[in-house]
Amino acid sequence: xxxxxxxxxxxxxxxxxxxxxxxxxxxxxxxxxxxxxxxxxxxxxxxxxxxxxxxxxxxxxxxxxxxxxxxxxxxxxxxxxxxxxxxxxxxxxxxxxxxxxxxxxxxxxxxxx
Amino acid sequence: xxxxxxxxxxxxxxxxxxxxxxxxxxxxxxxxxxxxxxxxxxxxxxxxxxxxxxxxxxxxxxxxxxxxxxxxxxxxxxxxxxxxxxxxxxxxxxxxxxxxxxxxxxxxxxx
Numbered sequence: 001x002x003x004x005x006x007x008x009x010x011x012x013x014x015x016x017x018x019x020x021x022x023x024x025x026x027x028x029x030x031x032x033x034x035x036x037x038x039x040x041x042x043x044x045x046x047x048x049x050x051x052x053x054x055x056x057x058x059x060x061x062x063x064x065x066x067x068x069x070x071x072x073x074x075x076x077x078x079x080x081x082x083x084x085x086x087x088x089x090x091x092x093x094x095x096x097x098x099x100x101x102x103x104x105x106x107x108x109x110x111x112x113x
Numbered sequence: 114x115x116x117x118x119x120x121x122x123x124x125x126x127x128x129x130x131x132x133x134x135x136x137x138x139x140x141x142x143x144x145x146x147x148x149x150x151x152x153x154x155x156x157x158x159x160x161x162x163x164x165x166x167x168x169x170x171x172x173x174x175x176x177x178x179x180x181x182x183x184x185x186x187x188x189x190x191x192x193x194x195x196x197x198x199x200x201x202x203x204x205x206x207x208x209x210x211x212x213x214x215x216x217x218x219x220x221x222x223x224x
Contacts, residue, residue, distance in 0.1 A: 042201050042214030056211055104156040
C-alpha cells in the first residue's frame with residue numbers, strides 16, 4: 001500500500017518564476033492538505049482540497065493556488081516566487097474514516113534564489 | 114499562525130532515559146495529535162487524542178491532555194538513539210479542517 005507521494009523531491013527556482021508541486025494521496029484517501037514548513041518552524045496550513053474543491057484556506061496570498069483531480073491527486077501552484085517562499089512543502093492526505101488523522105508525504109524542498 | 118507551543122525547544126538525554134515534551138495551545142480543540150519528523154523530512158503520525166480523552170498510550174508513548182489548562186504532554190519511555198527527531202503537536206478545532214502546529218521540540222538521544 002503506497003503512502004503519500006510527492007514530486008519533485010527538490011526544486012530550485014528563481015524569483016518571479018512559477019512552480020507546480022504534485023501529491024498523490026494514500027490509497028483510500030480523498031482529502032489532500034498542503035502545508036509550508038520554513039526551516040526551524042512547524043508546518044503552516046496552506047489549504048485543503050476535497051471533492052476537487054478548496055474546502056478551507058490558511059493565511060496565504062492568492063499566489064498560492066491548488067487543484068485536486070478526480071483521482072484525488074493534487075497540485076500546489078505558486079506564482080511570482082519570492083525568496084521567502086523557500087521552504088519544505090508537505091502534502092497530507094486523509095479520509096472521512098480517519099478524519100483528522102493525516103498522513104504526510106516526504107515533502108518537496110523548494111529553494112528560491 | 115501557529116496554535117501551539119512546544120516546551121522545551123530542545124532536549125538532550127541519554128539512551129534509556131525518559132523524554133517528556135509539553136505542548137500548550139490557545140483555543141478550544143477537537144483533537145490533538147503528536148507527530149515526529151526526522152531531519153526535515155515528512156511527518157510521521159504518532160498518536161491522536163480527542164478532547165474528551167485524558168490519557169492515551171501507544172507502545173513506549175504516553176500522551177496526556179488537560180483541556181482546562183490547554184496543554185498536552187508526550188512521554189517517550191526508555192528512549193533510543195532512533196528516537197532522535199523533532200516532535201510536533203498539532204491541534205484542530207470543531208468546524209475547522211486545518212491543523213495548527215507548534216514550532217516543535219528537537220529531541221537528541223545520545224547512545
